[in-house]
Amino acid sequence: MRKDGFLRCTVLVIGLFVMALGVALSVKANLGTSPVSCVPYVYSLGFPLSMGLISIIVNVIIILLQIALLRKDYQLMQLIQLPVALIFGFFIDFAMFLESGIQTSNYLLQWVFCLLSCAIIAFGVFLEVKANVTYLAGEGLALAISKAFHKEFGKAKVGVDGALVVIGIISSFVLLHKLEGIREGTIAAALLVGTIARFYSKKIKFVDILLGNKEKKEPEMQAYTVDDGNKIIITIAREYGSGGHEIGEIVAKKLGISFYDTKLIDLSAAEGGLTPEYVKEHEQKLTNSLLFDLYEQNYAYVNEEMPPLDILFMVQSKVIRDICEKESCVIVGRCADYVLKGNSNCFNTFVHADKKYRIQRIINEGIDPSMAEKELERKDRDRANYCKHYTHGIWGMATNYNLTVDSSSFGPEVSATLIIDALYKHVKKE
Numbered sequence: 001m002r003k004d005g006f007l008r009c010t011v012l013v014i015g016l017f018v019m020a021l022g023v024a025l026s027v028k029a030n031l032g033t034s035p036v037s038c039v040p041y042v043y044s045l046g047f048p049l050s051m052g053l054i055s056i057i058v059n060v061i062i063i064l065l066q067i068a069l070l071r072k073d074y075q076l077m078q079l080i081q082l083p084v085a086l087i088f089g090f091f092i093d094f095a096m097f098l099e100s101g102i103q104t105s106n107y108l109l110q111w112v113f114c115l116l117s118c119a120i121i122a123f124g125v126f127l128e129v130k131a132n133v134t135y136l137a138g139e140g141l142a143l144a145i146s147k148a149f150h151k152e153f154g155k156a157k158v159g160v161d162g163a164l165v166v167i168g169i170i171s172s173f174v175l176l177h178k179l180e181g182i183r184e185g186t187i188a189a190a191l192l193v194g195t196i197a198r199f200y201s202k203k204i205k206f207v208d209i210l211l212g213n214k215e216k217k218e219p220e221m222q223a224y225t226v227d228d229g230n231k232i233i234i235t236i237a238r239e240y241g242s243g244g245h246e247i248g249e250i251v252a253k254k255l256g257i258s259f260y261d262t263k264l265i266d267l268s269a270a271e272g273g274l275t276p277e278y279v280k281e282h283e284q285k286l287t288n289s290l291l292f293d294l295y296e297q298n299y300a301y302v303n304e305e306m307p308p309l310d311i312l313f314m315v316q317s318k319v320i321r322d323i324c325e326k327e328s329c330v331i332v333g334r335c336a337d338y339v340l341k342g343n344s345n346c347f348n349t350f351v352h353a354d355k356k357y358r359i360q361r362i363i364n365e366g367i368d369p370s371m372a373e374k375e376l377e378r379k380d381r382d383r384a385n386y387c388k389h390y391t392h393g394i395w396g397m398a399t400n401y402n403l404t405v406d407s408s409s410f411g412p413e414v415s416a417t418l419i420i421d422a423l424y425k426h427v428k429k430e
Contacts, residue, residue, distance in 0.1 A: 031185030139296030
């Protein structure tokens with residue numbers, strides 16, 4: 001075996017041992033184990049078998065499920081998961097022995113052990129991912145589901161973890177006639193382990209240096225400054241139903257420059273090798289910023305891949321920048337004011353309106369009147385979450401823009417004129 005391979009395997013084994021220490025500590029905390037460990041723990045209470053042995057059995061079953069799902073597409077190299085499962089199972093039993101003297105005397109101490117176990121497991125995951133030898137069986141199953149059913153890995157991982165928790169709960173009531181191994185600590189592990197592992201990946205660099213891994217830089221969202229006095233770039237952020245699209249079209253027509261809104265969907269699809277339908281469905285929306293953060297942290301388990309929605313944002317950002325290098329234009333939405341931050345040619349606007357006006361507009365566009373208010377709130381919430389996640393700013397805050405316009409007071413035509421007048425004064429001032 002080459003030195004590089006031996007070193008990676010060594011780091012993997014260390015990572016497995018660290019994870020096992022964390023799993024054993026979560027058992028000692030007695031607040032519930034992680035989703036992946038809850039089934040082995042429950043069955044170790046119901047049968048005269050060790051948790052490590054049952055973990056091996058469960059992982060072998062999961063590996064067989066991978067083979068059944070992928071069939072001829074299953075890569076034989078991934079059978080290395082079998083010895084990994086054996087080593088991990090042995091380490092769990094050894095860690096349980098090492099930590100046999102640990103006692104939890106009160107609820108606060110239980111939480112201390114629980115949170116410490118999350119940090120330890122996350123460090124083990126971090127080492128396992130950096131080693132880049134193979135995946136653990138649970139992540140391998142999520143990848144198999146992702147490939148077999150064309151689902152995003154993050155969603156498949158959530159599904160696998162959820163299924164294991166459900167199996168653990170059912171098994172607990174059947175075998176023990178009460179709930180064991182799945183408690184608030186299980187939720188904490190599901191929420192924290194991936195997030196902490198991503199934190200380690202950003203802050204700890206010596207493992208990459210040791211293994212010779214190429215540095216994976218965070219994508220730069222403010223890559224450069226364009227300085228061309230002959231260009232005019234107007235960005236229009238807008239509340240749903242305020243008429244931002246229509247106002248943007250009028251501004252572009254009056255100035256004789258290009259207009260980009262829905263056209264960005266096709267351009268982003270072509271740039272990123274995506275379908276226009278996918279871009280349309282997923283751009284400019286995050287139903288819940290916290291839920292997305294939880295979904296996103298699952299990617300810490302698979303060689304630090306970037307979540308699909310992050311890829312879409314980066315692709316769309318590149319498209320916007322490429323456009324603005326070539327021509328004057330009006331761009332609606334897509335956090336363009338942030339993407340083009342530092343661009344001296346940008347004039348950033350925000351279009352808002354009172355609720356009654358906005359509701360009437362979207363009803364006129366075909367929205368069911370009984371659903372109009374809820375749809376208005378949902379769209380605005382999605383846009384606010386999207387802005388918060390990708391810009392770390394507050395959507396609609398006046399200080400982020402050169403001009404804010406109440407379209408319900410002026411209407412589309414006058415609002416467009418106000419933007420143009422303000423633009424000329426802004427350019428003249430500079």
